[in-house]
Amino acid sequence: MPELPEVETIVRDIRDRLVGDRVLAVEVIRPDILAAGLKPAGLHRALRARRIENVTRRGKNIVLEFAECTGAQHTGAQHADRSRDTSADEPLRLLINLGMTGRLVAGAEHPKADLHHIAARFRLETAAPLLYDDTRRFGRFELHDPGSWKKRESELGIEPLEAGFTAEALHLLTSRSRTPIRNWLLDQRRVVGVGNIYASEALFRAGIHPERAANSLEEPETGRLRESIRAVLAEAIRARGTTLRDYRDGQGEIGEFAGLLRVYGRENEPCLRCGTSIERGVLGNRSHFHCPTCQH
DNA sequence: AACGCGCCCTGTCCGC
DNA sequence: TGCGGACAGGGCGCGT
Numbered sequence A: 001m002p003e004l005p006e007v008e009t010i011v012r013d014i015r016d017r018l019v020g021d022r023v024l025a026v027e028v029i030r031p032d033i034l035a036a037g038l039k040p041a042g043l044h045r046a047l048r049a050r051r052i053e054n055v056t057r058r059g060k061n062i063v064l065e066f067a068e069c070t071g072a073q074h075t076g077a078q079h080a081d082r083s084r085d086t087s088a089d090e091p092l093r094l095l096i097n098l099g100m101t102g103r104l105v106a107g108a109e110h111p112k113a114d115l116h117h118i119a120a121r122f123r124l125e126t127a128a129p130l131l132y133d134d135t136r137r138f139g140r141f142e143l144h145d146p147g148s149w150k151k152r153e154s155e156l157g158i159e160p161l162e163a164g165f166t167a168e169a170l171h172l173l174t175s176r177s178r179t180p181i182r183n184w185l186l187d188q189r190r191v192v193g194v195g196n197i198y199a200s201e202a203l204f205r206a207g208i209h210p211e212r213a214a215n216s217l218e219e220p221e222t223g224r225l226r227e228s229i230r231a232v233l234a235e236a237i238r239a240r241g242t243t244l245r246d247y248r249d250g251q252g253e254i255g256e257f258a259g260l261l262r263v264y265g266r267e268n269e270p271c272l273r274c275g276t277s278i279e280r281g282v283l284g285n286r287s288h289f290h291c292p293t294c295q296h
Numbered sequence B: 001a002a003c004g005c006g007c008c009c010t011g012t013c014c015g016c
Numbered sequence C: 001t002g003c004g005g006a007c008a009g010g011g012c013g014c015g016t
Helices: A004-018 A040-047 A077-081 A146-154 A167-174 A181-186 A196-206 A219-238
Strands: A023-028 A052-058 A061-066 A092-097 A102-105 A118-124 A130-134 A140-144 A279-283 A286-290
Touching: A004 A052, A004 A061, A004 A219, A023 A040, A040 A092, A040 A140, A092 A102, A092 A146, A140 A146, A167 A219, A181 A196, A196 A219, A196 A286
Parallel strands: none
Antiparallel strands: A023 A118, A052 A061, A061 A092, A092 A140, A102 A130, A118 A130, A279 A286
């Protein structure tokens, strides 16, 4: 569910209250949110006493950046582990992917969200705990040292709101694939951040049919698609994201973009541009929405 | 190699 | 009121 605008909203919400604070403890209540090989005790040991240097976003992922540990933080029993813990004096990153129903809520002394499925809790030195809630547990935590982060990051595609996402770059990328453009947009290895909602919305704005082969798009079309993606993502960020059901921002509040969606979820309702009934289709086992008159 | 599909999991809604 | 089926914003791993 959370696509780029939702993740960006959460990151902006929680950054100021987390940066500079220090982790006292990480409690993982539902270990199945941890990436393969990562265990609750290992995550706790790796992050305990670390200072949060920054909170950023890469695609649909939240990235908590931790400073390297200073020697003074490792005492007693921990000292015996240090020869095996090669990451102790390296910066670490915790990548959090929210899946469909993940929520990351900071300052939750008075949580406005109903957090009935808390999967992890970060106890902090100064701020109130950072809570991770995830009903379906499709979310994932990955712990990265600089080496594994470099590899992981390099496998993600272009950020659509950054300068490198030009019309030329998009046309070059789409020309190499014959998959339907809607499926193409969901693949995070090419362009990041666009999910099921904003794929339908961007294609409607660009006047492009979701089932068109990616490599059939002419340059004027990829140019329009590039503009449409950027516009819809920026507008959705301004509205603090789309809450259909589960999404909440970093304070546990809903986003307001649902009322501004033009095609997603509007099957059989009139196209806002021409009045034709919006159609629902299925690609890759997932719904998409389009206007049969406006999109070709 | 690229692509389509099933699956991970829980909750909600709809028709009968 | 109960029950089965469809569906939900994501992404991985599999087979072809």
